[in-house]
Amino acid sequence: MYSCSDLKKGLKLLxxxxxxxxxxxxxxxxxxxxxxxxxxxxxxxxxxxxxxSYRSGDSFEPAQLEDVRMQYLYQDEAGxxxxxxxxxxxxxxxxxxxxxxxxxxxxxxEVEILMFNGRxxxxxxxxxxxxxxxxxxxxxxxxxAAGNSKPATVEGGYTLSVxxxxxxxxxxxxxxxxxxxxxxxxx
Amino acid sequence: MAGNWQLAKRxxxxxxxxxxxxxxxxxxxxxxxxxxxxxxxxxVNAPELHIDAMRSGTWSLQTxxxxxxxxxxxxGYPRLFQICRVWREGERGGRHLPEFTMLEWYRSDADYLKxxxxxxxxxxxxxxxxxxxxxxxxxxxxxxxxxxxxxAAFAAYAPLSLAQALAVDRFDEILSNEVEPxxxxxRPTFLCDYPVQLAALARCKANQxxxxxxxxxxxxxxxxxxxxxxxxxxxxxxxxxxxDEAARRALGKEPLPLPEKFLAELSNLPPSAGxxxxxDRLVILLTGATTIDEVVAFPPEEL
Numbered sequence: 001m002y003s004c005s006d007l008k009k010g011l012k013l014l015x016x017x018x019x020x021x022x023x024x025x026x027x028x029x030x031x032x033x034x035x036x037x038x039x040x041x042x043x044x045x046x047x048x049x050x051x052x053s054y055r056s057g058d059s060f061e062p063a064q065l066e067d068v069r070m071q072y073l074y075q076d077e078a079g080x081x082x083x084x085x086x087x088x089x090x091x092x093x094x095x096x097x098x099x100x101x102x103x104x105x106x107x108x109x110e111v112e113i114l115m116f117n118g119r120x121x122x123x124x125x126x127x128x129x130x131x132x133x134x135x136x137x138x139x140x141x142x143x144x145a146a147g148n149s150k151p152a153t154v155e156g157g158y159t160l161s162v163x164x165x166x167x168x169x170x171x172x173x174x175x176x177x178x179x180x181x182x183x184x185x186x187x
Numbered sequence: 188m189a190g191n192w193q194l195a196k197r198x199x200x201x202x203x204x205x206x207x208x209x210x211x212x213x214x215x216x217x218x219x220x221x222x223x224x225x226x227x228x229x230x231v232n233a234p235e236l237h238i239d240a241m242r243s244g245t246w247s248l249q250t251x252x253x254x255x256x257x258x259x260x261x262x263g264y265p266r267l268f269q270i271c272r273v274w275r276e277g278e279r280g281g282r283h284l285p286e287f288t289m290l291e292w293y294r295s296d297a298d299y300l301k302x303x304x305x306x307x308x309x310x311x312x313x314x315x316x317x318x319x320x321x322x323x324x325x326x327x328x329x330x331x332x333x334x335x336x337x338x339a340a341f342a343a344y345a346p347l348s349l350a351q352a353l354a355v356d357r358f359d360e361i362l363s364n365e366v367e368p369x370x371x372x373x374r375p376t377f378l379c380d381y382p383v384q385l386a387a388l389a390r391c392k393a394n395q396x397x398x399x400x401x402x403x404x405x406x407x408x409x410x411x412x413x414x415x416x417x418x419x420x421x422x423x424x425x426x427x428x429x430x431d432e433a434a435r436r437a438l439g440k441e442p443l444p445l446p447e448k449f450l451a452e453l454s455n456l457p458p459s460a461g462x463x464x465x466x467d468r469l470v471i472l473l474t475g476a477t478t479i480d481e482v483v484a485f486p487p488e489e490l
Contacts, residue, residue, distance in 0.1 A: 027283050148196075180193070
């Protein structure tokens with residue numbers, strides 16, 4: 001069982017018999033009052049999002065999910081296709097099931113497919129992915145050293161904040177858990 | 188060129204933070220407040236039902252400098268301020284760090300109404316334009332700030348009255364989810380006159396003994412400061428500490444001794460008022476940041 005102090009973004013809980021992932025988390029404590037643990041929960045089967053508050057003393061059942069390693073192949077009208085490289089079994093996942101994870105998928109990437117009662121309900125990306133910068137305006141202000149930042153859009157369409165020295169065509173490493181820039185990758 | 192870019196990116200916020208601290212110091216020094224430093228590692232904090240201290244050997248790290256500040260007041264120091272680190276176990280969120288910076292100031296021969304005046308003057312000194320832009324909304328600092336009692340706030344914004352919320356133990360939840368987001372919008376709000384059981388160190392209102400002279404300052408829905416007219420009755424303070432300590436133990440928390448030296452010196456405390464202001468949160472508001480991580484050099488996860 002989990003207690004409130006275990007709650008954080010990405011934790012998977014069993015609620016009313018269905019797996020839920022904490023999509024957003026905050027801790028509040030009004031005045032000198034008791035702690036309120038505010039969760040934005042996503043039902044991993046239906047995709048529905050809702051808010052729920054918990055407080056100290058509440059406990060939670062972990063969602064027991066099985067991980068199966070698969071390779072991402074391609075996207076077609078029916079969805080995103082993944083293949084188990086041992087059994088060559090292929091599965092489809094919908095855009096809604098993938099959520100924001102789809103932004104970081106690249107062809108042939110290996111991911112963990114999350115199975116619940118024999119059904120694929122989501123993926124776990126590698127913690128870090130390398131993506132090429134497709135659009136980022138050149139830095140014109142001269143000073144590139146002092147912690148300045150500018151927007152950049154990477155292949156797949158995700159936009160994030162990067163240091164000024166990053167240029168179009170560069171490959172950068174992104175932390176898929178936070179969505180933030182980590183470093184420029186030399187190829 | 189390489190280096191820690193996430194850290195380098197905080198430079199504008201850290202520079203703003205340094206200027207804010209300098210302005211705060213100048214503000215209090217100009218009004219003849221004495222800046223003090225009191226020990227951060229102490230034998231015991233005041234018992235609080237919902238605030239847990241971090242242990243340091245057989246002592247604790249302070250959750251607030253309040254006990255030492257009031258012992259100074261009781262010894263005859265009339266106006267005091269301190270900017271210091273405090274620690275609270277298990278508090279981490281978008282506006283919480285387990286180690287954060289507190290600004291506390293105390294005045295003898297004053298009550299919580301005087302501290303409201305101080306808050307208005309301090310924030311106006313930090314924002315000379317008198318207008319604060321927070322996430323697209325505008326907060327007018329120049330107009331008189333709202334003074335709203337807790338009971339009136341529940342009547343206006345909550346599904347239950349204050350008495351009902353207390354009776355079903357949903358006060359904190361409703362305050363956090365329904366009331367706080369509506370406070371300090373357009374202009375800052377002093378949420379004042381808390382039920383006395385929620386104000387262990389505060390003086391009761393003369394004409395309403397069930398309510399205490401305590402307020403919290405909200406700006407743009409964010410709680411910035413907690414203040415009260417100090418309780419100066421050692422017998423009543425001892426009784427309230429015992430009540431809170433018993434409630435702590437009933438929740439299975441570690442038994443703690445009472446702060447005996449503080450209680451012994453409380454009888455010398457003149458009528459006075461004190462306030463604790465979360466400096467990190469003030470910096471969030473003044474810099475347009477959205478989380479506390481953006482206004483400190485190192486959140487704990489990056490150490």
